[in-house]
Amino acid sequence: MRYTFFLRRLLSAIPVMFIITFATFVLMQMLPGGPLAAYENNPEISQEDIERLRHEMGLDRPIPVQYWAWLKNFVRGDWGYSFATKRPVLDEIWDRLPNTIYLTGLSLILALIIAIPVGIISATRQYSIFDHITTTLTYVGRSMPVYYSGLLLIIIFSIWLRWFPSGGMHTLGKEFSIIDSLRHLFLPMLSLSTLIAAKYVRFLRTSMLEVIHQDYIRTAAAKGLKDRIIIYKHAFRNAAIPLVTVVAIDLPVLFAGALFTETVYSWPGMGRLFVDSATRFDYSIVMGIVAAIAFLVVLSNLIADVIYGILDPRITYS
Secondary structure (H helix, E strand, C coil): CHHHHHHHHHHHHHHHHHHHHHHHHHHHHCCCCHHHHHCCCCCCCCCHHHHHHHHHHCCCCHHHHHHHHHHHHHHHHCCCCCCCCCEHHHHHHHHHHHHHHHHHHHHHHHHHHHHHHHHHHHHHHHCCCCHHHHHHHHHHHHHHHHHHHHHHHHHHHHCCCCCCCCCCCCCCCCCCCHHHHHHHHHHHHHHHHHHHHHHHHHHHHHHHHHHCCCHHHHHHHCCCHHHHHHHHHHHHHHHHHHHHHHHHHHHHHHHHHCHHHHHHHHCCCHHHCCCCCHHHCCHHHHHHHHHHHHHHHHHHHHHHHHHHHHHCCCCCCC
């Protein structure tokens, strides 16, 4: 039954992928100047050259025909070429993806390490001093834009204290070292993990408050079970389900690149690639990134469904 459910979910994802990629493709074609907008203001390229490029690239054909040609190449692994660098789109993405996974993956792990115990303690000690401090800090963390907190951290730790570098992944001109890499990672990871942790603490606290007042929790306490077993084995497993949903929603966005974090800290990841490609009308890369995000959304939701069943055995895949 579980395999049938997964297969059904994967099949239902096909029209979703089709709609997302087609809508993005149409929007890119509707941009002023279209995909060749980057060449419009180039004095070295005449209008005749632009029309010739348009014909050679098939951009003078109907949009559904263009999309079908793109889709066939996409399925075969040919995602096109970057207009700016002339490199394959897949190469551009694979060059940046490890950097993004390095940053966002560690930030997500750090955020969960912080958020889970803090959220549980805040809920089980409701209205305590710890709960009030946590609530205040999470509100500040959620309301402060990452580009503002990022610049603030750069001013404090890079300009005033000179403890950490202000951007990049490593010091230019120096041989690679783990210490140097971690020093460059610290500030962007701190900015991103703080923002994520503040969000997860709020979700987990609210969910835990709903669960710990349920009848089965009071029954477990009446049977004489230890508080630690009640909280972590019974309450947390059910309270974690909404948190899993939030993490599943965040995963595609994180692995697509932390736009503001990567821009503020000059981090060469997917987010910065997307911004650079959008500003220079490099629509082949934009299309590739959007398609990758759509696939990650489907995959992360499928993973979330599996985790639901692990956390709550009552969930069936019928």
